Amino acid sequence: MAPEGNTITATRTSLRIVEALKRLDGAGVTAVADDLGIAKSTVHNHLQTLEDEGYVTNEGDAYRVGLRFLELGEYKRNRMAIYEKARPEVASLAQETGEMANAAVEEHGEGVYITRAEGTQAVTVDTYAGKRVKLHCTALGKTILAELPEERVDEIVDAHGLPARTENTITDRTELKAELAEIRERGYAYDREERLPGLRCVAAPVVPEDGDLVAALSVSGPTTRIEGDRFHEEIPELLRSAANVIEINMAYS
Incomplete structure (x- = not known):
């Protein structure tokens, strides 16, 4: 594991959000924010970026982990x-x-x-x-x-x-x-x-x-x-x- 000083906070937050979506079996911005104890605006921004890049999907009022991770895992x-x-x-x-x-x-x-x-x-x-x-x-x-x-x-x-x-x-x-x-x-x-x-x-x-x-x-x-x-x-x-x-x-x- 890299020393704490060498880690990128934004990257860590995105990954924690992805893990929360898996743990919650899909969730909205508020539920993820409550689960992780971080601001809803922060969660929204990260989820929007992850969706734009194809790593999560937005299904109505819930975000879910996308199949892009399956592609990476299979590789x-x-x-x-x-x-x-x-x-x-x-x-x-x-x-x-x-x-x-x-x-x-x-x-x-x-x-x-x-x-x-x-x-x-x-x-x-x-x-x-x-x-x-x-x-x-x-x-x-x-x-x-x-x-x-x-x-x-x-x-x-x-x-x-x-x-x-x-x-x-x-x-x-x-x-x-x-x-x-x-x-x-x-x-x-x-x-x-x-x-x-x-x-x-x-x-x-x-x-x-x-x-x-x-x-x-x-x-x-x-x-x-x-x-x-x-x-x-x-x-x-x-x-x-x-x-x-x-x-x-x-x-x-």
Whole structure:
């Protein structure tokens, strides 16, 4: 992150307004101003500029995030080697398990889903390509943290905290680090209803030949189906196999 003295206030305000539109699922000038605690005239000027440039749309009495961001996100994602290599393996995991399969990467200390696929029994959850999540409360995120240097883990926790999403979320730094050590030892991570009640998840890292983590893969589903040997043996093996395929493809293609 750039030093505070090097940041541009107007740019930061525009981005905060865009985030508010997403959080509020579209809103008028007054609602955005109230949400952010800034003047309505300021909000209006920024929204007008963003609309003129094609980044937001004005639908009656509400502004909404525009599809220009989809164009930018797709451009970024399509330039990532891991995306093309992970996409077919994620689809195969969904088909084999019947559940939701995902791939995610770390960016600015958060997990970002880059691709997902739904099996025939997959439950509807709040994930989608581009969604950002805290790393400490997901199997994907803990897998990523387990592969990072301890100094980087501390930086992420300092910046983002360990907020509770459910009663099962790890909110203590010492406990988190102990779990990360276990994940490194066994090679995969569990989410035991730590982000969403009723949902379990297993994740494994994608670590190419050079030893640098590039992504994590996961399979998630309801606790009634993700249990016993399926939770502890079957799905972890499928994930490690898929991760190995991706690692080989990245090394030799």
